[in-house]
Amino acid sequence: MDSSDIRLHTTDNTLFVVVMAVFLLVVGAGMTMYGYGEYESQTETLEEAVEVDIEFVDADVYPRRAGSSDDFGTDDEVEYRLVVEFEYEYEGETYTSSNFDVIGTTSRDYDTRRAAERAYDSYRDDGTAYVHPDEPGEAFLEGSVPAQTYILTGFGVFLFVGAFWMVGFHAYRKMRGRDG
Numbered sequence: 001m002d003s004s005d006i007r008l009h010t011t012d013n014t015l016f017v018v019v020m021a022v023f024l025l026v027v028g029a030g031m032t033m034y035g036y037g038e039y040e041s042q043t044e045t046l047e048e049a050v051e052v053d054i055e056f057v058d059a060d061v062y063p064r065r066a067g068s069s070d071d072f073g074t075d076d077e078v079e080y081r082l083v084v085e086f087e088y089e090y091e092g093e094t095y096t097s098s099n100f101d102v103i104g105t106t107s108r109d110y111d112t113r114r115a116a117e118r119a120y121d122s123y124r125d126d127g128t129a130y131v132h133p134d135e136p137g138e139a140f141l142e143g144s145v146p147a148q149t150y151i152l153t154g155f156g157v158f159l160f161v162g163a164f165w166m167v168g169f170h171a172y173r174k175m176r177g178r179d180g
Contacts, residue, residue, distance in 0.1 A: 050130070054087065085097070
Protein backbone atom coordinates (compact mmCIF):
# COMPACT_ATOMS: atom_id res chain seq x y z
CA MET A 1 0.00 0.00 0.00
CA ASP A 2 1.52 3.29 -1.01
CA SER A 3 0.53 6.78 -0.08
CA SER A 4 -1.61 7.19 -3.19
CA ASP A 5 -4.02 4.54 -1.83
CA ILE A 6 -4.74 6.64 1.26
CA ARG A 7 -7.33 9.28 0.58
CA LEU A 8 -9.14 11.69 2.78
CA HIS A 9 -12.80 11.86 1.95
CA THR A 10 -14.04 15.32 2.78
CA THR A 11 -17.67 14.30 2.32
CA ASP A 12 -17.38 11.32 4.70
CA ASN A 13 -17.94 12.57 8.23
CA THR A 14 -17.83 9.15 9.90
CA LEU A 15 -14.78 10.00 11.98
CA PHE A 16 -16.48 13.17 13.24
CA VAL A 17 -19.64 11.24 14.12
CA VAL A 18 -17.68 8.56 15.96
CA VAL A 19 -15.61 11.11 17.90
CA MET A 20 -18.72 13.11 18.84
CA ALA A 21 -20.60 9.93 19.79
CA VAL A 22 -17.76 8.79 22.06
CA PHE A 23 -17.62 12.26 23.61
CA LEU A 24 -21.39 12.27 24.21
CA LEU A 25 -21.25 8.74 25.62
CA VAL A 26 -18.48 9.62 28.06
CA VAL A 27 -20.01 12.94 29.15
CA GLY A 28 -23.54 11.52 29.28
CA ALA A 29 -22.49 8.45 31.24
CA GLY A 30 -20.43 10.61 33.62
CA MET A 31 -23.28 13.03 34.25
CA THR A 32 -25.75 10.19 34.71
CA MET A 33 -23.52 8.31 37.15
CA TYR A 34 -22.69 11.47 39.09
CA GLY A 35 -26.36 12.52 39.20
CA TYR A 36 -27.46 9.08 40.32
CA GLY A 37 -24.75 9.02 42.99
CA GLU A 38 -25.93 12.40 44.25
CA TYR A 39 -29.53 11.19 44.21
CA GLU A 40 -28.60 8.13 46.28
CA SER A 41 -26.59 10.22 48.75
CA GLN A 42 -29.32 12.84 49.12
CA THR A 43 -32.02 10.19 49.50
CA GLU A 44 -30.02 8.45 52.22
CA THR A 45 -29.50 11.76 54.03
CA LEU A 46 -33.22 12.51 53.82
CA GLU A 47 -34.18 9.04 55.09
CA GLU A 48 -31.88 9.38 58.10
CA ALA A 49 -32.78 13.02 58.84
CA VAL A 50 -34.67 13.96 61.97
CA GLU A 51 -37.31 16.70 62.07
CA VAL A 52 -36.59 19.61 64.41
CA ASP A 53 -38.60 22.68 65.36
CA ILE A 54 -37.08 25.93 64.17
CA GLU A 55 -37.30 29.62 64.90
CA PHE A 56 -36.34 32.12 62.23
CA VAL A 57 -33.62 34.51 63.33
CA ASP A 58 -33.44 36.51 60.12
CA ALA A 59 -35.11 36.62 56.72
CA ASP A 60 -34.57 39.01 53.85
CA VAL A 61 -35.98 39.46 50.37
CA TYR A 62 -33.95 41.65 48.09
CA PRO A 63 -34.01 42.45 44.37
CA ARG A 64 -31.21 41.28 42.14
CA ARG A 65 -30.39 41.12 38.45
CA ALA A 66 -32.01 38.00 36.98
CA GLY A 67 -29.62 35.20 36.09
CA SER A 68 -26.59 36.72 37.77
CA SER A 69 -24.90 36.77 41.12
CA ASP A 70 -24.62 40.56 40.99
CA ASP A 71 -26.88 42.94 42.84
CA PHE A 72 -29.83 44.72 41.30
CA GLY A 73 -29.32 46.42 37.94
CA THR A 74 -31.59 49.16 36.62
CA ASP A 75 -31.94 47.97 33.00
CA ASP A 76 -32.21 44.27 33.75
CA GLU A 77 -35.02 41.92 34.58
CA VAL A 78 -35.42 41.69 38.33
CA GLU A 79 -35.92 38.64 40.49
CA TYR A 80 -36.22 38.51 44.24
CA ARG A 81 -33.88 36.49 46.40
CA LEU A 82 -35.01 35.03 49.70
CA VAL A 83 -32.31 34.45 52.29
CA VAL A 84 -33.14 33.05 55.72
CA GLU A 85 -31.39 32.10 58.89
CA PHE A 86 -32.99 29.85 61.47
CA GLU A 87 -32.13 28.47 64.86
CA TYR A 88 -32.89 25.00 66.18
CA GLU A 89 -32.00 22.63 68.96
CA TYR A 90 -30.66 19.14 68.41
CA GLU A 91 -29.62 16.83 71.24
CA GLY A 92 -29.39 19.71 73.71
CA GLU A 93 -27.20 21.93 71.48
CA THR A 94 -28.40 25.08 69.71
CA TYR A 95 -27.45 25.49 66.04
CA THR A 96 -28.02 28.07 63.31
CA SER A 97 -28.40 27.28 59.61
CA SER A 98 -29.45 28.97 56.38
CA ASN A 99 -29.81 25.89 54.12
CA PHE A 100 -32.94 25.45 52.07
CA ASP A 101 -32.18 21.92 50.90
CA VAL A 102 -30.03 18.87 51.44
CA ILE A 103 -27.32 20.13 49.05
CA GLY A 104 -26.82 23.33 51.04
CA THR A 105 -28.49 25.94 48.84
CA THR A 106 -28.62 29.13 50.91
CA SER A 107 -31.04 31.24 48.84
CA ARG A 108 -34.07 30.95 46.59
CA ASP A 109 -35.01 33.23 43.69
CA TYR A 110 -38.58 34.27 42.84
CA ASP A 111 -40.18 36.30 40.05
CA THR A 112 -41.94 38.70 42.41
CA ARG A 113 -41.37 40.04 45.89
CA ARG A 114 -44.78 38.71 46.88
CA ALA A 115 -43.87 35.17 45.78
CA ALA A 116 -40.69 35.31 47.89
CA GLU A 117 -42.66 36.58 50.89
CA ARG A 118 -45.26 33.82 50.46
CA ALA A 119 -42.48 31.22 50.36
CA TYR A 120 -41.02 32.62 53.57
CA ASP A 121 -44.48 32.57 55.19
CA SER A 122 -44.83 28.92 54.19
CA TYR A 123 -41.47 27.98 55.74
CA ARG A 124 -42.30 29.99 58.86
CA ASP A 125 -45.76 28.43 59.21
CA ASP A 126 -44.33 24.93 58.79
CA GLY A 127 -41.74 25.60 61.49
CA THR A 128 -39.69 22.47 60.85
CA ALA A 129 -36.30 21.63 59.41
CA TYR A 130 -34.41 18.40 58.90
CA VAL A 131 -31.13 17.43 60.55
CA HIS A 132 -28.88 14.52 59.67
CA PRO A 133 -27.44 13.06 62.90
CA ASP A 134 -23.90 13.08 61.47
CA GLU A 135 -24.11 16.79 60.54
CA PRO A 136 -26.19 18.50 63.22
CA GLY A 137 -25.03 21.98 62.22
CA GLU A 138 -26.32 21.65 58.65
CA ALA A 139 -30.12 21.56 58.98
CA PHE A 140 -32.23 22.21 55.88
CA LEU A 141 -35.81 23.34 55.33
CA GLU A 142 -36.96 21.12 52.46
CA GLY A 143 -37.34 17.38 52.90
CA SER A 144 -37.00 16.34 49.26
CA VAL A 145 -34.32 15.79 46.66
CA PRO A 146 -33.67 19.09 44.80
CA ALA A 147 -34.72 19.40 41.16
CA GLN A 148 -31.10 20.05 40.11
CA THR A 149 -30.28 16.41 40.83
CA TYR A 150 -33.02 15.16 38.52
CA ILE A 151 -32.09 17.68 35.82
CA LEU A 152 -28.42 16.65 35.89
CA THR A 153 -29.26 12.96 35.69
CA GLY A 154 -31.87 13.49 32.97
CA PHE A 155 -29.52 15.58 30.84
CA GLY A 156 -26.84 12.90 31.18
CA VAL A 157 -29.28 10.24 29.98
CA PHE A 158 -30.29 12.53 27.09
CA LEU A 159 -26.65 12.91 25.98
CA PHE A 160 -26.03 9.17 26.35
CA VAL A 161 -29.07 8.26 24.26
CA GLY A 162 -28.23 11.07 21.80
CA ALA A 163 -24.87 9.43 21.08
CA PHE A 164 -26.59 6.21 20.02
CA TRP A 165 -29.11 8.13 17.97
CA MET A 166 -26.30 10.03 16.22
CA VAL A 167 -24.48 6.84 15.25
CA GLY A 168 -27.69 5.11 14.21
CA PHE A 169 -28.85 8.04 12.09
CA HIS A 170 -25.42 8.32 10.46
CA ALA A 171 -25.41 4.59 9.65
CA TYR A 172 -28.94 4.85 8.23
CA ARG A 173 -27.92 7.75 5.98
CA LYS A 174 -24.82 5.87 4.80
CA MET A 175 -26.92 2.81 3.98
CA ARG A 176 -29.33 4.97 1.99
CA GLY A 177 -26.39 6.45 0.09
CA ARG A 178 -26.97 10.06 1.18
CA ASP A 179 -23.78 10.60 3.14
CA GLY A 180 -20.45 9.76 1.61
